[in-house]
Amino acid sequence: MTVSRHISHLTMKKKARKTPTVRIILLYSFVISFLFIGTIFVYQYGQYRTLEKRLTDAYKAQQLGSEDLNYLFSTYSEAENMFRLYTLDFSDSSYYAYLDKLNLLKSFVDSLKFPFAHSPQNNPALKVLDQQKIALEFAALKMRLDHLVIHTSDSLGLLTSNISLSPPHTPEIESVVNHVLKDTTKKITADTIVRKRRGLLKRIFDPKDDTIVLTREYNRLDVERVTELKKSLSSVQMGIEQSYINTIDKLQSTFLKLRGKERELVTTNFDLLNELKKSMEIIKTLDVYALRKAEENNFSLYRKNIDVFGKQLIFALALMLVMIAALVYYQLYATSYERRLHVEKDYAAKLVEEKTSVLANISHEIRTPLNSLLGVVDLLKNRTKSDNIDRKLIDSAYYSINIVSNNIADILSLSKLEASNKGNISMEYFSPNRIFLELVTLHKNQAELKGLQLETAIDIDPRFSLLNNEFRVKQVASNFLSNAIKYTQKGKITFRASLSTANDGQRLYMEVEDTGIGITEPDQHQVFRKYFTTNANAGGIGLGLYISKIMIEEIGGNIGIKSKSTVGSIFFAEIPFSDSRMETHEHRKATLSDLPPHLRLLVVDDNPINILLMKQFFKGLEHIYTVNNGEDALVLMDERPFDLVITDIHMPGISGIQLLEKIKTDERFKSIKVVAISADISTLKYAEEAQVEASFDGFIEKPFTEAEIVKTILKALS
Incomplete structure (x- = not known):
């Protein structure tokens, strides 16, 4: 059994070439990610510092604004208290204290109206209209204070002015009495010193003494004086009242x-x-509004920054997660790669050590069927005089020749298969039922020789043909059957084939089940590697399954195994095909009688045995000519016409491909069909897939059957 050694080697080489690229990409990714994350944090730190400064400024402004307003309100309260005190005692001290407080309020408001750093008018959170409103309120406050100060100075001064009230004129009692007495004394003195002289008649008729007259006068005057005094006192009292x-x-x-x-x-x-209080309250309200607005703006900015930072943080975390995943992937990848390197290293060392053993296996696999073939031929030589030739001897010889041919073909085509261009694989219609039955017939004799039953379960219409590469499908099926016969000691082998439909199109499914030794689970992962065999004593060179895997993958299929140790194995393959058709009649094997009777055929081969074989094969044709090199073929073609040329590929001098080019480029030979024949099937197939300008009209693989060569010739002529 074989291993996919070359595929693993190529895969490892590709991965080895990709490893530095992956490392560089990861390195740059980490650097870029680090710079990006660093930029995010630096930017967010700057935003944090800016926001912190704004909040600090807002807090300071709030403190300063609160202190100013508190001072304004406290001064106002003191002025109001002074006013109330003044209304109670109307003292000058209360009045001037009240007036001083008003002047202090006025001065403070005058200082507030000028824009300064922490003025409510300069708050950045306020709009222009709000700032204008605050300015108007300050102006109104100043106007009211001016009016209040002026009114207080004018009005309260009136209360402090002296009221000129004339005290009532109250004459003193002594002055009244003195005045009355003064008048009376004058009368007494006048009466006493200057007597009043009576009339003449009275003096005449009534002469009296002047002294008597003076006493009477005195008494009269006292009564008058008292009366006068009473009158004066009454007058004074009335004046006083x-x-x-x-x-x-x-x-x-x-x-x-x-x-x-x-x-x-x-x-x-x-x-x-x-009004002053209202103005102050309005200013305070506007200041509080400005502070709240600033807080809202700062909080909004803070939320935006938080949102942006959250998104950036999520992105950074996702990026870090990707980086971690990349690191984990790279670690797993590196570990897996190192493990594969160790496996490959061990395997390479094992191959080096077992190179002699591998060569011995190859030699054994080739010599064994050759020795069998020599024995069969020797028996046939000894029985040439007998007409009773054992058919089994012929079948054994044929099978041995196929074994040798397949082994040599595997060895020769290995490197070309690995370097093949998958896109240039030629496609053709073929009947899977026919090729599978032919393969079963070919391997049936060997199975019977080992006492094995070879059964078939081909669920495909014989008339059904599909479009794919017949050679590869046939080769893979042949390898499955060969391995099953080789590793099965007793029991039976079953070949199954069917058609299926999947989402991606139609598929051909084939499998070979045996009751052999089976394959362990670890070996199942190695079975398609190059040169791998589960049992060195069982024979084989370890290329069949490896080549089968390459062939199946080249045509877009997949190959696999299901096995249990000591129970048996099932090798299967699924092959997609793009087109199919049903033949109008059942396929019939072509024979030499199907060739045109007057076919003019030229065979070019440098091997005399092959020339002899071709002459014997086409001995029924009238016009068959043979030459052993390309130069003679061109000379003979100048002498006589031909319908078909069968040429070997590898010849000394002019090769088969060079002969093809000369024939196709010569106008005289354009009607001649050229078919290639070679024992190296890989040479045929890859020459066909090379798509050169001058292409062969058909290909014949050595050894060939009558049906195969006749079919190829008829197809070329048609």
Whole structure:
């Protein structure tokens, strides 16, 4: 049994050539992956730092904004408290404290209206309209503060101005009394010193003493003085009362004015303070809105960065997974490759050690059938006078010749099979039923000699023909049968063939089942390798199954084995075919009588035995000529016409291919058909597949049968 040694060798060579490429690709992939992942992390770190800076700035802005607004509100609260205190005591200290707080608020708002780093107006999260709105609110706040300060200075100053109230004029009692007494004293002095002189008549008629008159006058004056004093006191009292009444009225009027001013001032101040508070709250709301907007923007940016980073991280992880998978694959690949290298190394060492044994096996496989053939021929020579020739001797000789021919063909065609071009395989219609029956007939004698039953189960119509390479299909089936007979000591061998339909088209299935020694599981993986045999004592050179595998793969099929040790084996092959047809009549073996009776035939061969054989074979034809080289063939063709030339391939001088080219390029010989004949079937087939400009009209393999050569000649002539 044989091994697919060459395929493994070629595969390993290809893989060995690919290994540096794979390493370079993996190296560059790792470098690029590292740079990519590094770029991702550097970029994300930069984004992280940028986002951190933005969040820090936003936090600082929030702190500064909160401090400014808190200071603004605390100052406002202090101003409001001072105002309330002033409304209670109306003291100058409370008033000026309130006015100072208002001026402080005004100065602080004036400082806030200018754009600075942490001003709410400069917050990048705000839109232009929002920034304009904040600016307007600052302007309104400043205007209200200015109005409040001016109003406070004007209105509250009114309350602090002195009210000029005239105190009531109250004459002192002493002055009144002195005034009254002063008047009375003057009368007394005048009466005392300057007596009042009465009228003349009274003095005449009533002369009295002046002293009496003075005393009476004095009493009269005291009564008047008391009365006058009472009147003066009453007048003073009434003046005092009137003065106090006027003062009270004036105080009441002033108090009412003050009450009105107070209400107006308190109301106005409270309104202004409320408006100021509203403006401050609006600014605070806008500042909070700006901070929230900045936080939203930063958070949105953060989420976007997180999403991008997540995708990049997933991609990086996937890339790392691919890298790990590549490393694992490369490790497995390298391990497998190293294991195969060790196996191949051991096998090569084994081949070197067993080279002599292999050559001995080849020599044995060739000499054994030759010795058998010599014995048969010797018996036939001794029985030439007897008409009773044993048919089995003839069959044995024929089988031995086929064994030698197949072994030599395997050896000679091995290298050409390995280097063949799969795309140039010639296809032809053939009947699988016919070739399988011919093979079974060929091997049946050898099976009977070993006491084996050779059965067939060919489920194919004899008229069915398919398009494929007949030579390869026939060779593989022959190798299956030869191996089965060789490794089976008792029992039977069954050849099966059938047709099947799969998704990719029609297939020809064939298998050979035996009841031989079987093949162990480890050997089943080696059985299609070159020079592999399971039993060195069983014979064989280990090429048949290897060549069969190459042939089946060349025509797009597959080959396999199913076996159990000591039970038997089944070798099978599936062969696809693209076209088929049914012959109108059943195939009949061609004979020499089918050739045209006046066929003009020229045989060119350098081997005298082959010339003798051809003469004996075509002795029934009238016009058959033979020459032993190409030069004589051309000379003879100049002398007489021919219908067909059968030429060997390998000849001294002009070879068969050169003779073909000369015939096909000469206008005189264009009608002549040229058929190639050779014992080296690989030479025939690969010359056919070379697709040279001048191609043969047919091919005949040595040894040939009557049916094969007649069929080839008829096909060439047609």
